[in-house]
Amino acid sequence: MELFAQGLVAIMQPGTLILMIAGTAIGILFGALPGLTATMAVALFLPVTYGMKPAMGLAVLIALWIGATSGGLIAAILLKIPGTPSSVATCFDGHPMQEKGEGAKALGVGIVFSFLGTMFSLIALVFIAPPLAKVALSFGPVEYFAIAIFSLMLIVSLSTDSMLKGIFSGLVGFVFATVGIAPVDAVLRYTFGTVELTSGFNTLCVLIGLFAISEVIKTAESSKLEGKAEIAQVTRIKGFGFTMKEFMSQKWNFLISALIGTGIGILPGIGGGTSNLVAYMVVKKSSKxxxxFGTGIIDGIVASEVSNNASIGGALIPLMTLGIPGDAVTALLLGGFMIHGIAPGPMLFVNYGPLVYTVFAAVFVSTLLMLVLEFAGIRIFVKLLSIPNYILLPIVFVLCVVGAFGLSSRIFDVWSILLFGAVGYYFVKFKIPQAPFIIGFVLGPMAETNFRRGLMMTDDSFLGFFESPIAAVFMGLTLVIMLWTIYGEVRKKQSILRSGD
Structure with missing residues (x-):
């Protein structure tokens, strides 16, 4: 509690608090505007935090993330367009409520339960992360290699309908990560005599290009450029928009959805885009x-909004304790730590204890700001939905270029974001998942470095990787998941062939 209080004091500094208010508001806009996402918001503003102190910079990024995750419910309820992938299930009951004249109630339910879902995940983060970090302190290269391989396989198997596409995406990400100086022996790889490639591709440039630039290109190609001609009206919300009886009727729905959201958030590479759909289906199947469901009841909104916001704290757990990003946004947050020379992992709790609890405090304060700003500015956010994308997207593109150049004042970084923007665009076109790419790019070097160190410790014997109980368990789980996924793929192909016959 003493460290958490210190974190609150750091967050409540006037400069930091003002930036967090701005970050939360901008995040809500990114979540509410179709085509812009939480990932794009964090990617776009990551270079801006380069000159800030670590606590301030991370607080701003967390405010953007929380604001954008919750902001998606505005477009989902009013326009039946999920502002972010995390709000897809919110459309199912949110918009029918809007059509029945209960839009204000739907918004009130969504905002309040978004707040409660994030708070639940924060409690889980505070209680799970420190003990897990203590356990992780005993990990060596062998254990970290096993965890990295397990995480990569889990992402491949769960983040896409096609295992082959997932493997391809992860391998491409790993290939790009090998450019530059090799770990351990410092051999130059794939630089082709180019000095700029000696240090490899900047992680921030990869993230900005893959998620922000590719989204700009994809949206520019589609008919969304025309903008939205009709904007839904919102009546004044009285109180929170719902009764205490309705609130209490959702207690079990809240608990189930919060547990699903936090659990899925902990699993690498999945996040709120999956948790909201899973929670919606589970709550629907268990409902009386x-x-x-689908006709306009608050149960569906509660399930979706609690679960996607609960994924926030869940995704921070593997990032802060093991240095493994739980989803695309935490991969960006990993970049936020790195630009300040801080490596997430178990030693983070030992060497940067106050900073850890400052991050916890930032989640707490950002969640409160999200609740206040969404209720206070709901009419403003609704009006901003009318901004055409042909005005919005060029501004985003310019900010991406300026942000990339500002990292190291190199035009090479600008070319890098364009390169990875093209990669991300073609991934979308051919329905290849982006998550395995970026996790492969981030975790690939970690797996390679620890694999080589592990071989040095075991006298070049791979069997030594199974002598550690923790490593053996994760390697065994990796093998089981791989075989199960292959089995599922074979059954799916057989089913398609039978249906064709």
């Missing part, structure tokens, strides 16, 4: 009136 499943036939009402």
């Amino acid at each position: 009136y499943p036939e009402k």
Whole structure:
């Protein structure tokens, strides 16, 4: 509690608090505007935090993330367009409520339960992360290699319908990560005599290009450029928009959805885009009136918004304790730590204890700001939905270029974001998942470095990797997941062939 209080004091400094208010508001806009996402918001503003102190910079990024994750419910309820992938299930019951004249109630339910979902995940983060970090302090190269391989396999198997596409995406990400100086022996790889490639590709440039530039290109190609001609109206929300009886009726729904969201958030590479759909289906199947789902009831909104916001704290757990990003946004946060010379992992709790609890405090304060700003500015956010994308996207593109150049004042970084923007665009075109790419880019070097160190410790014997109980368990789980995924792929192909016959 003493460290958490110190973190709150750091966050409540006037300069930091003002930037967090701005970050939360901008995040809500990114979440509410279709085509812009939490990932893009954090990627776009990551270079801005370069000159800030670590606590301030990370607090701003967390405010953007929390604001954008919750902001997606505005477009989902009013326009039936999920502002972010995390709000897809919110459309199912949110928009029918809007059509029935209960839009204000739907917004009130969504905002309040977004707040409660994030708070639940914060409690889980505070209680799970420190003990897990203590356990992780006993990990060596062998254990870290096993965890990295397990995480990569889990992402491949769960983040896409096609295992082959997932493997391809992860391998491409790993290949790009090998450019530059090799770990351990410092051999130059794939630089082709180019000085700029000696240090490899900047992680921030890869992230900005893959998620922000590719989204700009994809949206520019589509018919979304025309903008939205009709904007839904919102009546004044009285109180929170719902009664205490309705609130209490959702207690089990809240608990189930919060546990699902936090659990899925902990799994690498999945996040709120999956948790909201899983929670919605679980709550629907366990409901006494499943036939009402999709017709406009608050149960569906609660399930979606609690789970996607609960994924926030869940995704921070593997990032802060093991240095493994839980989803695309935490991969960007990993970049935020790195630009300040801080490596997430178990030693983070030992060497940067006050900073850890400052991050916890930032989640707490950002969640409160999200609740206040969404209720106070709901009419403003709704009006901003009318901004056409042909005005919005060029501004985003210019900011991406300026941000990339500002990292190291190199035009090479600008070319890098364009390169990875093209890669991300073609991934979308051919329905290749982006998550395995970026996790492969981040975790690939970690796996390679620890694999080589592990071989040095075991006298070049791979069997030594199975002598550690922790490593053996993760290697065994990796093998089981791989075989199960292959089995699922074979059954799916057989089913397609039978249906064709």
